[in-house]
Amino acid sequence: MAGDPVLDGVPCMLIRGGTSKGAFFLAEDLPDDPRERDALLLRIMGTPDPRQVDGIGGAHPLTSKAAIVSRSEMAGIDVDYLFLQLGVDEAVVGTTQTCGNLLAGVGPFAVERGLVDAEASTTSLRIRMLNTDDVATATFATPDGRVDYDGDVGIDGVPGTAGRIDLDVGSGPERSLLPTGNVTDTIDGHEATLVSNGMPVVLLRASEFGVTGEETPEDLESRPELVEALEGIRRQAGPLMGLGDVTGQTVPKMFLLSAPRAGGAISTRAFIPHRVHAAIGVLMAASVAAGIRLPGAVGSELALLPDDGPDLIEHPSGVFPARVSVTRDDEGTWRATSTSIRTARKIFDGRVFPRPRL
CATH class of the missing domain: 3.10.310.10 (Diaminopimelate Epimerase; Chain A, domain 1)
Known part of the structure; x- marks a missing residue:
């Protein structure tokens, strides 16, 4: 310089x-x-x-x-x-x-x-x-x-x-889609799916936190008990995902999932981690889309997945079209790649x- x-x-x-x-x-x-x-x-x-x-x-x-x-x-x-x-x-x-x-x-x-x-x-x-x-x-x-x-x-x-702008993102062959190796983990009594397809995220069911999926970001941010509960889960998820102490970090992102309401695949509200995203990030959407395609993952039972075309991830200001490919190798390890238009x-x-x- x-x-x-x-x-x-x-x-x-x-x-x-x-x-x-x-x-x-x-x-x-x-x-x-x-x-x-x-x-x-x-x-x-x-x-x-x-x-x-x-x-x-x-x-x-x-x-x-x-x-x-x-x-x-x-x-x-x-x-x-x-x-x-x-x-x-x-x-x-x-x-x-x-x-x-x-x-x-x-x-x-x-x-x-x-x-x-x-x-x-x-x-x-x-x-x-x-x-x-x-x-x-x-x-x-x-x-x-x-x-x-x-x-x-x-x-x-x-x-x-x-x-x-077309973006194709892929992780290295040595990296698993599931950092813990588990489709679900239990943290503070809540079933969670910990996913990383370009962005470490924690998938949770919105209903378990009194959230319908129709709330505005401002509404969710005004609920201190909710913010505190998600932060407690986030701090425990960090070491499980290999991120170490995440107290001062902005990962993993916390997602509350609910059934889609606008013709999409899933409805999301993302804590990033203390503010609520007005939309959704590219790699956040890629991780969510990959996660809900795993059998037994949190949100998979709520998702309406298309036979062809992108998964439309609903967020507070619209939808994000996420194209992901999820595969499982001979050793049982899940991997994914994603394509998006920005x-x-x-x-x-x-x-x-x-x-x-x-």
Whole structure:
């Protein structure tokens, strides 16, 4: 990193990826030391402050995110992508999860910054997600060698339409869909399915918590007993999923499942973990869709699965079409891959000036 970030600013591109928004950086434009890097990003976002009034954060976890991108040294991979979840009212930085929504912006950003040469009409590139070591292929329009953000694809949770971005995500052959090896586990007296298909999630029956599945995020967030109960389960699920102590982390995500109401496969309300998602993340949807396809899993008895086409995962602002393939190998291990359609849009490109200190 060159120069004084307070005086000279830091090159930054703000991108809406899927139903999230984040600040995108080249790795070379940030400090090498993770502690210095995290402190700088918190100052850029305006954290800690529930309004993030002195930074570019949007006063919500879905808009307090950062993506760090660099050329990859791994064979067959074009770029590496590190996702950071920045706290809003707390000065915390999460690195254990990735973000499938911001993943939609990684390919366009790589082309914009010259990390990858654009093709004449459509560009495909391979992305290694450093947080989870999963690999994604992103395909998007680049007419005349430039990213075209315009298009007629609409996704629930985002106004208007934009250009189509295809994302294919697969985990390594050594990784199981079920981190505990069990289709269900019991935590605090509740049957739970612990799944990781790009995002660690815990699937629970909404009815066991007095939730119908029709509640708004604001309604659910206003129930302290519910939030406390789910947090207790989340902290116990973390070590079971190989995540260690998750007290200060944002994974696993907690899902309350109920029968679908809008013609979809399942209805969801996602705690991420303390706020309730207004929609659903790409990899969250992929994990839920894979989970409900497992015989005996929580939610499988509620799901209406199509014979063909995507599983429509219902969420507070609409539905998310998740295409997953679930298989079981000769040793009985469940694995999955996912395909999704997202959009992204460049909002600004320039230099961001962090406040001088936290």
